[in-house]
Amino acid sequence: MEFKDYYVLLGVDPGADEKTIKSAYRKLARKYHPDVSKEADAENKFKEVSEAYEVLRDPEKRAEYDQLRRYGRAGQSFEPPPGWDFNGSSQGAGGGHNGDFSEFFESIFGGRSGGWEWERSRGRRGQDVEMELPLFLEDTLSDEPRTVNYRVPAYSSDGRRQESLAKSLNVRIPAGVSDGERIRLKGKGAPGVNGGADGDLYLVIRLVPHPLFDVDGHDLLLTVPLAPWEAALGAKVTIPTLSGKLQLTVPANSQAGQRLRLKGKGLRTRKGGAGDLYAVIKIVMPKAHDEATRKLWEQLASKAAFNPRSEWRD
Numbered sequence: 050m051e052f053k054d055y056y057v058l059l060g061v062d063p064g065a066d067e068k069t070i071k072s073a074y075r076k077l078a079r080k081y082h083p084d085v086s087k088e089a090d091a092e093n094k095f096k097e098v099s100e101a102y103e104v105l106r107d108p109e110k111r112a113e114y115d116q117l118r119r120y121g122r123a124g125q126s127f128e129p130p131p132g133w134d135f136n137g138s139s140q141g142a143g144g145g146h147n148g149d150f151s152e153f154f155e156s157i158f159g160g161r162s163g164g165w166e167w168e169r170s171r172g173r174r175g176q177d178v179e180m181e182l183p184l185f186l187e188d189t190l191s192d193e194p195r196t197v198n199y200r201v202p203a204y205s206s207d208g209r210r211q212e213s214l215a216k217s218l219n220v221r222i223p224a225g226v227s228d229g230e231r232i233r234l235k236g237k238g239a240p241g242v243n244g245g246a247d248g249d250l251y252l253v254i255r256l257v258p259h260p261l262f263d264v265d266g267h268d269l270l271l272t273v274p275l276a277p278w279e280a281a282l283g284a285k286v287t288i289p290t291l292s293g294k295l296q297l298t299v300p301a302n303s304q305a306g307q308r309l310r311l312k313g314k315g316l317r318t319r320k321g322g323a324g325d326l327y328a329v330i331k332i333v334m335p336k337a338h339d340e341a342t343r344k345l346w347e348q349l350a351s352k353a354a355f356n357p358r359s360e361w362r363d
Contacts, residue, residue, distance in 0.1 A: 050153055051125070051126065051153060052123060052125055053097075053153045054123035055105055056105070056118075058097050058100075058101040059074060059098060059102065060077070063115070063118075065105075070102065074098060074099075074101070074106075077098040078102075096150075097151075103150070104154070109210070112202075113176070117157065173241060173242040173245040174247075175202075175238055175240045175242070175246065175247045175248035176201070177238045177239075177249045177250070178201050178237075178238040178239060178248060179250075180197075180251075180252060181253045181255045182197065182232075182254055182255065183256075184222065184255065184256055185259075186256060186257070186262060186269075188222070189222070189316055190291055190316075190317060192221065196217060196218070197217070197218045197220050198215070198216070198217050199218075199250070200213040200215055201216055201238055202239045203240060204242045205242075214239075214240070216237075218234070218237060220234070223319075224318065224321065225318045225319035227254065227256075228254060231252070232252040234251075235249050236249065261289060262326075264316070266324060267315050267317070268316075268325050268327060269315045269324065269325075269326045269327070270329055271288060271326060271329065272329050273309075273331065274333045275299060275303070276332075276333065276335070277332055277334065280302070280303045280304070280305075280332050283299055283300050283302075283303070284299045285298055286299055290311070290314045291314070291316075295311070295314075299330070304330065305330055306329065306331075307329075307330045308328065308329055309328040310325050310326075311325060311326040311328065314326035
């Protein structure tokens with residue numbers, strides 16, 4: 050079954066208002082009307098824009114289509130999202146398939162205008178709900194459930210939209226989740242109508258940026274500032290981790306950008322382990338120094354005989 054992008058067919062943006070949609074439809078309907086149009090395949094194009102307008106002019110149909118549109122692309126074979134309950138086309142009120150609308154349309158709405166009424170009588174599946182769940186990096190280390198508060202659309206027994214319902218749920222986030230991952234909670238979305246199944250809740254994980262750590266898969270990167278003498282002589286530096294502080298041994302003659310690995314101090318993985326923490330060395334010069342310090346630098350420069358650009362060639 051081919052996915053139909055009704056906004057593309059009418060040439061309007063997904064956020065277009067009713068007036069814009071109506072104007073676009075009138076223009077295209079006039080252009081492709083079979084009685085007057087000389088365009089190639091005008092009859093089929095006229096049916097397509099009529100179908101698009103049938104959906105987008107109706108707020109209820111448009112809301113349902115907008116939910117589904119996230120899972121398809123124009124002209125491509127359509128695969129329904131997990132748990133989606135299609136209405137089917139053969140039982141729609143008004144005699145089922147009448148040839149004016151596509152298989153895609155009837156699979157959702159059940160026919161030209163009677164499908165919605167038929168859907169009410171047989172029970173309508175509740176809408177899926179998607180929401181972002183922000184997680185601090187520290188939260189990913191814990192198996193403790195967290196409370197999620199959200200709202201879901203609600204309908205009366207005759208299919209009329211009512212005030213949304215507030216819901217609360219204790220959710221245990223699985224180990225190894227990554228930024229942007231979608232977690233499906235079956236039956237935790239909007240309630241069904243007339244005995245229809247409840248929709249699903251989809252949580253989209255958003256890892257909150259940390260002031261110190263960067264994320265690379267399940268590994269963490271921590272920039273560790275060092276004074277020049279700490280890098281040259283070596284040092285023991287106390288650094289933060291997600292689970293507390295520890296002491297890092299910096300070897301002598303460490304270089305800027307060098308990475309020191311702390312095994313198992315990163316984010317949790319699916320298999321129960323953890324990624325690593327990499328301490329990335331950054332050499333920081335003092336912002337100011339007195340005359341005595343300056344003389345020491347000059348003495349070091351003269352005795353070290355070191356040229357950091359020796360690999361450059363003329």
